[in-house]
Amino acid sequence: MTTVAQYQALAARSHAVITAHQHPGGAYPAAPTFSAYRGYAWLRDGGFTAEGVSRFGDVASANRFHDWVSRVLADRRAQVDRLRSAGAAAPVEQMPPTRFTFDGHDGADPWWNFQTDGYGTWLWSVVTHARRHGLDPARWLPGIEVAVDFLTAFWDRPCYDWWEEHVEHRHVSTLGAIHGGLRAALSVLDGSRASAAAAAADAARQLVLTEGTRDGHLVKWLGSPAVDGSLPACVVPFGLVDAGSPVAAATLAKVAADLDADGGVHRFTADVFYGGGQWLLLSALLGWNLARAGDPAGARRHLSWIADQATADGELPEQVPHHLLHPASRPEWLDRWGPVATPLLWSHGMYLILADELGVLA
Template identity: 55%
Template structure:
């Protein structure tokens, strides 16, 4: 159905307002030291910032024109990494010696705002965020011409860490299945290493290491991370995961319009998308396995890159529809639960699911920029 012109205009006005308020919310909650809180109120996330979530948030803020916010996050990442220089050196040296450290000795996936690992137990060994933050830096450089040299030492540390560790099984984006090698994780690693190799801030040897390892990872994805013509959830699986939309969409590791890209998009649509909302994966039971607005936006970005802006706009509209009266966007909604019997156990454990989730707001911004070139309003001039 085609909306009347007045309804389309109202919809666009409402979307623009939600995009602007989302950027304002992210800015208002960003810690003074640069970290983005995952969610300010959800009990399991409060006080922590993830490299992965934060990198995608920074990319959205950069794309929207909030360059200073993105750079503050990159500065925070750099401080966290440089404070762990010795740990990273030991991890890389052990891998080279054929005696890799235990998972518990690898870098955590999330940190407190002051850069500590935190005291809470978590499913911590995840590699994807370390590739994602470097990819986001490169995107920011393209957006704004920023000088990445200020982050060069921490980018070099990241290359050492990922080049020595990329083949290891680890937890996925969702803190699950640590026994597997996940294809979306590999995509994030490949994107970060490729970015590091092309930023022009590394010494020749490390730039070559980043480039050659990126080649290895991408070849591995195509050789071992494909099933039935589409990217797979993990090596050896035939299922898909919605996080794969990032690999064929905004991160462009597999071009969205390629045969592998379009097949992956189609598989996500077939298995995980319902009425515009997107599930993480089949069998998800976290808070009942609801639909995630940020994943609708990732899938929208993949469609936009594949040449289908109409489907991308429909997914953007669905994501926007999850915002509450105050404009707050949740982690997930219960419109189409995969297993409604599993909601209460999570509520009893952690309270109601995260709302707001800054990553949801960020991906709405990022898809709006992709489709319509949305940018932050220019600062208002003030009279003397």
């Protein structure tokens, strides 16, 4: 059985891994040694990583990340304004990216770039950080306003999901992140921008409740019968559905039934990426929700499972191959991109969140 001291040691190591790899400009690289991720920072990954660092008490590191995002997004003001003017005619290939180089550019190699969830995740993350530590969020207002304007214009447009797949669909986890981010941002907005943000958040929630549920639980995308390991985020932290509500309870139960194997959570049942392993960050996300739902024993089961996946030097990977859904597909990805991303900073950030939620950080 893992002891509190061991949990705390891994938390300290997680913080050290994150901050050791933080770029001097503030960005958190997704995975510093992985062939397809190194050199890039995602708003989604970084937003959750910053939340873990903020909970750990490292205000300076989280500030640097949020400073970086705000600068990068403020530099996109003209681009977002042009897209908003184009409205429905705005082409996907001109949308701001989901990942950025450390100097804020798009990057030279092609990627699945039109994803709106990261912008919502960052809004939630920066406002939550400011509130926790009594900071003035006006410091990040230039970036906040760009993110809000982008989301209020394009919140209902199909885009790639958390996993950079299925651009043709409207994904419930994406709508959850947009809702959570816009709702959080209301505390720092005023006037017409605040009204637009509130209207978009409410519309996203209503759309999900109308078209994004089946048999009482949330689904992967509008009209799908399947669930996704990212769906618990629609409950905690994004509040698209209320914690403790029948929809929340049914969603957590369905995700656990379909995707949880011995404490490790899969992305979705058709996942072939590296054979469809168990993702540490999704285990932490489900554990976070269980803790909020009054099941600390269930949450600690996930914390323990994550701790068991650490390498000998305390690094946490993106996923592990103990319970592959589609093992025949794993060699293809090993040949294409090499070993699984280790460390993945998002995994370390989510571990810090769950450890804090369970009161074992200090």
